[in-house]
Amino acid sequence: MRVGWRHGFAGAIAAVLLLPLAAHDATRAAQPTHNKPTVSAKPPAQAKPKPLPAPPAPPPSGMAIDTEAKHAIIVEVETGTVLLNKFADERMPPASMSKIMTAYVVFGMLKDGKVKLTDELPVSEKAWKLGGSKMFVGIGARVSVENLIQGMLIQSGNDACVVLAEGLAGSEEAFVDLMNQKAPEIGLKDSHFANVTGLPDPNDWMTARDLATLAIRTIHDFPEYYHYFSEKDFNFNNINQGNRNPLLYRNIGADGLKTGHTDESGYSLTASVVRGDRRVIVVVSGLPSMKDRASEGERLVEWAFREFNDYKLFSAGEKVDDAEVWLGTEPKVGLIVDKDLMMTLPRHSRRDMKVTVAYDGPIPAPVKKGDQIGKLVVSAPDIQPIERPLFAAASVSPIGTFGRMATLAAYLIWGSRH
Numbered sequence: 001m002r003v004g005w006r007h008g009f010a011g012a013i014a015a016v017l018l019l020p021l022a023a024h025d026a027t028r029a030a031q032p033t034h035n036k037p038t039v040s041a042k043p044p045a046q047a048k049p050k051p052l053p054a055p056p057a058p059p060p061s062g063m064a065i066d067t068e069a070k071h072a073i074i075v076e077v078e079t080g081t082v083l084l085n086k087f088a089d090e091r092m093p094p095a096s097m098s099k100i101m102t103a104y105v106v107f108g109m110l111k112d113g114k115v116k117l118t119d120e121l122p123v124s125e126k127a128w129k130l131g132g133s134k135m136f137v138g139i140g141a142r143v144s145v146e147n148l149i150q151g152m153l154i155q156s157g158n159d160a161c162v163v164l165a166e167g168l169a170g171s172e173e174a175f176v177d178l179m180n181q182k183a184p185e186i187g188l189k190d191s192h193f194a195n196v197t198g199l200p201d202p203n204d205w206m207t208a209r210d211l212a213t214l215a216i217r218t219i220h221d222f223p224e225y226y227h228y229f230s231e232k233d234f235n236f237n238n239i240n241q242g243n244r245n246p247l248l249y250r251n252i253g254a255d256g257l258k259t260g261h262t263d264e265s266g267y268s269l270t271a272s273v274v275r276g277d278r279r280v281i282v283v284v285s286g287l288p289s290m291k292d293r294a295s296e297g298e299r300l301v302e303w304a305f306r307e308f309n310d311y312k313l314f315s316a317g318e319k320v321d322d323a324e325v326w327l328g329t330e331p332k333v334g335l336i337v338d339k340d341l342m343m344t345l346p347r348h349s350r351r352d353m354k355v356t357v358a359y360d361g362p363i364p365a366p367v368k369k370g371d372q373i374g375k376l377v378v379s380a381p382d383i384q385p386i387e388r389p390l391f392a393a394a395s396v397s398p399i400g401t402f403g404r405m406a407t408l409a410a411y412l413i414w415g416s417r418h
Contacts, residue, residue: 065303069296070266070286073208074304077216077272077279081344083304087208091190092285094206095260096133096156097270098198100214103153104186105178106164107222110145114168117146121167123159132158132199136237147236149225153258154234155241158197165196172196183210186217200262208283211270215257215281219272229256229272246294247271252301259293260285267293273301280304307346313355313378314341317393321357323373325396328365334393335359335374346382353380357390365398 065084073088075081082088109115120142128139135151137143137159143151145167151160165175172195179193191214194204206214219226232249233242246269247254253273260268268285282300287293314320316339322332335357345353359374367373374390 067296067300068287069284071208072284073212074300075212075281076344077281078310079342079344083308089207089209091205091207093200093204093262093265094198095262095265095268096198097211097258097260097268098193098206099152099161100218100258100270101179101193102161102196104218105182106149107225109168110225115145119145121145121148121163123163124166127159127162130158130162134158135160136239137163149228150234151236153228154231154243156244158199161196187213198260200264208285211283212281215270215272226256245271247297250298252298269293269297271297275305278310308344309347311343311345311350312340313343316340319393320376320390323359324362325367326362326364327398328367328396329399330396333367333396335390336393337388338391341388343378345380349380349382365396367392367396369395
């Protein structure tokens with residue numbers, strides 16, 4: 001009997017050594033502290049957490065505001081949170097707001113050294129004769145790239161756009177090909193350009209969401225050229241014209257980007273507003289008048305800053321919680337975020353915010369530093385839950401054979417893992 005007991009015990013140890021430990025579910029709730037989120041741990045149903053997609057975050061669900069615009073979107077730039085979505089993924093004529101894309105391609109050429117601001121480009125008859133808004137270039141004249149950019153963005157000059165396109169790509173058609181090639185590369189999902197001006201064309205469309213994405217990319221990718229969007233007037237050929245963006249004149253923190261108007265599109269605006277550390281992008285389209293464009297743009301901006309705020313939950317590398325380790329040289333490993341965790345929340349929801357840590361535990365050794373082994377789930381009233389990955393703060397090696405046997409024996413006899 002004694003020999004048989006030993007054989008049975010040894011067989012049990014071998015079986016546990018060879019077979020993976022069944023997933024252990026553990027839930028624990030930490031007491032909330034002043035101005036800190038509640039942290040708990042609860043394992044997910046899946047065997048291993050999968051990498052999570054990057055922002056944009058889902059929109060708040062209970063903070064809607066109505067707008068007379070046919071299409072609208074408001075995006076908090078720092079977190080990618082969508083604060084307002086009204087048919088933001090529906091195709092619409094962008095009108096002169098598509099000149100932001102024309103500018104993006106020009107800025108890229110400047111940054112790559114393919115052209116300089118002081119280079120002068122010739123004015124063709126096509127550019128000179130083009131209708132709509134103009135910077136009034138003279139046929140046969142040569143105009144600097146910088147002046148053409150100012151004419152395009154401040155005066156909304158269609159003629160400036162064509163001079164840039166022909167001078168930098170050989171023809172407007174060739175430049176349009178560059179725009180359509182670049183659009184998906186920078187995250188535009190449903191945009192197509194038929195010209196460089198935004199003049200009406202059935203093959204020219206964008207979405208409000210794509211305009212917001214383009215605005216954010218322009219601000220981030222070309223800070224050295226972004227200032228042209230905020231210049232309030234430009235004098236060329238003895239003709240002074242003011243920037244058409246009405247929010248630049250209202251002292252609310254606006255620093256760009258572009259208006260648009262055609263009979264089909266109505267009065268439209270893509271605007272950026274900065275206050276403190278926050279930047280908000282507002283896109284509206286289909287408004288009935290210039291006055292409505294200005295007042296509605298300002299109203300939506302004020303709502304976004306009044307009702308929402310950004311909250312920093314954790315800094316990059318900060319430990320959020322510990323995860324238990326099975327058969328490792330350390331009983332636990334820290335769980336960290338790999339980048340600053342900022343959340344945009346309705347101001348009234350902040351006090352009821354909860355942060356949950358979820359992982360399948362214990363984590364079997366070895367554990368490699370940087371492995372994704374859990375996730376952080378943020379929930380609060382009026383928002384959809386938001387998830388972010390958690391990573392191992394350190395490596396944990398497996399214990400040796402005798403240590404494994406001792407640990408397994410203790411587990412079999414007393415139910416203790418350590």
